Amino acid sequence: MQKNIYAELISIGDEILYGQTLDTNSHWISGELDKLGIRVKRKVTVADTESVILEAIAEAEVNADIILITGGLGPTKDDLTKPCLAKYFNSEMYVDQQVLAELKERFARRGRELNALNSGQAELPKKCKVVHNKYGTAPGMWFEKDEKILVSMPGVPSEMKYMMEDTVLPELKKRFSTPVLIHQMVKTVGIPESILAEKLEDWENSLPGEIKLAYLPGLNQVKLRLTASGEDKVHLQQLLEAEVNKLYKQVGKYIYGTDEGNLAQKVGALLKKHGLTIACAESCTGGHLSQLLTANSGSSEYYRGSIVPYHNELKINLLGVKSETIEQNGAVSEATVIEMAEKVRKLFGADIGVATSGIAGPTGGTEEKPVGTVWVALADEHETQTKLFNFSFDRESNIDIAANSVLNLVRKKLSSK
Amino acid sequence: MQKNIYAELISIGDEILYGQTLDTNSHWISGELDKLGIRVKRKVTVADTESVILEAIAEAEVNADIILITGGLGPTKDDLTKPCLAKYFNSEMYVDQQVLAELKERFARRGRELNALNSGQAELPKKCKVVHNKYGTAPGMWFEKDEKILVSMPGVPSEMKYMMEDTVLPELKKRFSTPVLIHQMVKTVGIPESILAEKLEDWENSLPGEIKLAYLPGLNQVKLRLTASGEDKVHLQQLLEAEVNKLYKQVGKYIYGTDEGNLAQKVGALLKKHGLTIACAESCTGGHLSQLLTANSGSSEYYRGSIVPYHNELKINLLGVKSETIEQNGAVSEATVIEMAEKVRKLFGADIGVATSGIAGPTGGTEEKPVGTVWVALADEHETQTKLFNFSFDRESNIDIAANSVLNLVRKKLSSK
Incomplete structure (x- = not known):
């Protein structure tokens, strides 16, 4: 030893x-x-x-x-x-x-x-x-x-x-001849640490002695780090592979990767794999979603472009959202975000249109729509999905988690294809 | 003591x-x-x-x-x-x-x-x-x-x-009652650390004993930190004020602030002060410029919105850049970035339109236009200014420095008003 x-x-x-x-x-x-x-x-x-x-x-x-x-x-x-x-x-x-x-x-x-x-x-x-x-x-x-x-x-x-x-x-x-030490990351999104830990309790308790588990929580992401240590590299790799497979069986729908890339890179790779393009209409995320997508070199292969219509008349005049929709439902609403996603998809000639509208804070909240209320939507040629979030972080974090929540919608859509 | x-x-x-x-x-x-x-x-x-x-x-x-x-x-x-x-x-x-x-x-x-x-x-x-x-x-x-x-x-x-x-x-x-310690930041942009240090050598050598100087260099920003320590707060504040005044006299045009705010916040405050609004057409910065502006709470007072037309036909069809302009000069050119700034200003109904077009890298460079080539423009009702940069950093840094260079153009424009 x-x-x-x-x-x-x-x-x-x-x-x-x-x-x-x-x-x-x-x-x-x-x-x-x-x-x-x-x-x-x-x-x-x-x-x-x-x-x-x-x-x-x-x-x-x-x-x-x-x-x-x-x-x-x-x-x-x-x-x-x-x-x-x-x-x-x-x-x-x-x-x-x-x-x-x-x-x-x-x-x-x-x-x-x-x-x-x-x-x-x-x-x-x-x-x-x-x-x-x-x-x-x-x-x-x-x-x-x-x-x-x-x-x-x-x-x-x-x-x-x-x-x-x-x-x-x-x-x-x-x-130095050191023991073999292998780290394997399993990255999840959209499930809180405590719920994930509850779901994985039995699995964690049955982990082989060579493997140690750590939870590395981020804003809406939790990374699981499996560390195998011992003498025999091949054996350790097999052990890790078996445990990662078990994780996929139990919580696979939350797992977005097991390597270095972040969620935006994963989404970029999925878009490329399926030969699809994306366009964004960002209100509350103010450009951050676009920035995450374009931070990847080679993003022009799948990223068409974005519009940030911060004011309602721009949502109407430039993006083409109906004025009645905003008048009747407000800018932060399911109806508005649906139209935003559908219109940006057509306007930019993309396969997928995504949209965000919400109140990032710290000001602008109301009793009915408090700070942290965010509607997101994803439109493709067949359908438009929406999701409502109620975040409770500071402005910067609300914006970041909202943008990543959109990316997760896209990931789930494309992973099931 | x-x-x-x-x-x-x-x-x-x-x-x-x-x-x-x-x-x-x-x-x-x-x-x-x-x-x-x-x-x-x-x-x-x-x-x-x-x-x-x-x-x-x-x-x-x-x-x-x-x-x-x-x-x-x-x-x-x-x-x-x-x-x-x-x-x-x-x-x-x-x-x-x-x-x-x-x-x-x-x-x-x-x-x-x-x-x-x-x-x-x-x-x-x-x-x-x-x-x-x-x-x-x-x-x-x-x-x-x-x-x-x-x-x-x-x-x-x-x-x-x-x-x-x-x-x-x-x-x-x-x-805790601690000795009086006052920090004063003086934030500069657009001048390299070594040149700034050379210009300030005599000033630095004549600083009073109560004041210590530190250079804190960033990407295209250098922060000077003056730290005064002693017993008498009022006296130290007077000393600091006198030195900051000397700095303004010597290198004032590079100084964008002496408080907590970053360059985007400074630009936001200037826009607000002058009652002006801004809109962005971002190509190589891919949403980052918009993100910097909208990271500020209350940005809707001066920020109208953005378009990220990543593909040439979107620059033409959505933003209204003439196809001949792009055909004859390329998307990364002075002529294109001028039209982008002017068109986004009109399209979004803003007082100021800004635009970026460049090659963030690591791929996409040519001999004539290597990675790091970035054109930026600022259009208002009277004129359109442009500036060409040749950055030599990684993709993330090239994008960040390009976005901040646009903000600096706006700062200089509004500071001289």
Whole structure:
């Protein structure tokens, strides 16, 4: 039985703690280590302060086999990672002639000369191996102590990624033989987490010991993550496949995918598969539905276009909704949204027309039609379907969930074909 | 002299450690605490495992005055934060009748009944105060022990933000008197960071000691953050005002705001101020421009509507662009985008018409018109302006920067009125 290999990630930088920089580095590193079967046990972000950096490294050394540090390697005074590591490993400094030569060449290419701050980048602790930095001036540092590995990399994402891909990941892969770890996502839409969990309780309780389940809830989507770990990759893949099949049998109508794509991409793929086109009449979603569809490269194959007639007279004059319909039922009504979907389908020459009309909030609600009331419709050559929702989120979320609810209508329509 | 108040943030969730979910919560919380003068000392992300959660809380209690925890409050078995906190604070559980009533009401509104998993959300440790959750089913928990505060919130960003804004931040502001810390944002658009920094070098070097400067670069926007700290609020405000005035004198034409609003909100406010309305014809931006404008509550006052004519025959038949224009110049051309802006203005009865046409990529580029080529236009009753861009980002970023470039055209037009 192989033992688990644990990593701890340390991000260093005041700008992360002050909320000025979003730390995407540790997110990316986590995903890459996960692919190797190395488990990230903890992530820590600390300030550019010697004492807390040293404390974080000492704590990590207790917890983890591999410690990956990002940040604090710049040339200026507030960057402390290198002196801290020299102190921690009790190492003298030296000037690395190869790094210095590369720095000189890098500056010469830009017609500049090295200043003292820059040439200081070639000064390194004797106890580390240099990790090459193709995209920047700060070399990475690889330390080893009592079978533990510590690597320090710059915080600039492109530099860090280069070092990880060029040096760190290949080296870790060589060193550690990790247990096999396979993740399988099963993405559902249109069913609340608690109801899904209730439906799946028996299935969850009968999962084989190699598989762990996690619910990852979003706005109107719940992702199920199955993680299989063990020794035998083929066996684990078979186990996962069997469980995914059981899920399809039990809650298949809510499942929209088992891979990377989002709901809009799934809908795009379904439209393409059936050779169909779509057009949108958006009122309350204000362009967001169109944006989701056109975010996919190649969407012009199935996306015809949209109209956002925010005002009633535009719904009437441009889209062709009858004025009586709006007068008698209001703009947020089943009758109006039906006409919107049917008219946009014809006007844009699409196979499928979809429409939204609702009150996204926070203002505009009434007792009869409170904020969150959304009518959506889908029209094709045979029929027009509608659905009424009552969302209870903030404006941004109401708009997002409304747009995704339309996409789910399309998905269900096309999945049953 | 007031003492510094320290916070530690703990994010709980395997999905963050596995690189499946990017932790944006702790980034947002950091920024909000910073505005109150509360310093985030450390951020930690740990797994959904009892022992490491308890360890993280115990460590945080040593380091910080305030501990804010996100995640692990869902209704399913893998959510462990609540039982961990009950154990940590050695607290019995009870059913909170008010939370239960709210849950029932929330479900009744959607025509559903509570199941056992949902009603379990009303079960809470006796030693906590309930933090109200408007947008979800998991209540937050506020604990106090030896003058330290610990608050547990859900990981869903909209729910966490609501609790922070409604309860946590106002309460922390009342409790703690921190040194005066004033942030002043100065937001620029359309000038690269390095050029801006060069123009501002002398100004930066002459900043008074109370003021610290940070460059926060975005896609085509650079935010300057001035942070004044000291004892005397009025004095600091005067210092900041003087520096902002200097900035306006030096780089005023790039500055679009000094407050919270984004560029679309700024444009909305300008349209409202001048009593003008806008309509959009979007090709390459595919609805994103409309989405940015309609994300603002109350946008119907100035936003008329949009058309997304993704295909050339729709640009001709629906929008009214002359077929010769497209035949002779192509859809991505100055002549086409001019007609698009002028036609959408008339068709939607708006004061201002804007249009985009370009190649967002990654496919569709040619030697003459590579990926990233974007034409934008702005038409009003007097004239039509155009601008050509050559962006070099991925599809999503090209679309976003194109939409924001149109907004910047409108801003400049209206700012000079």
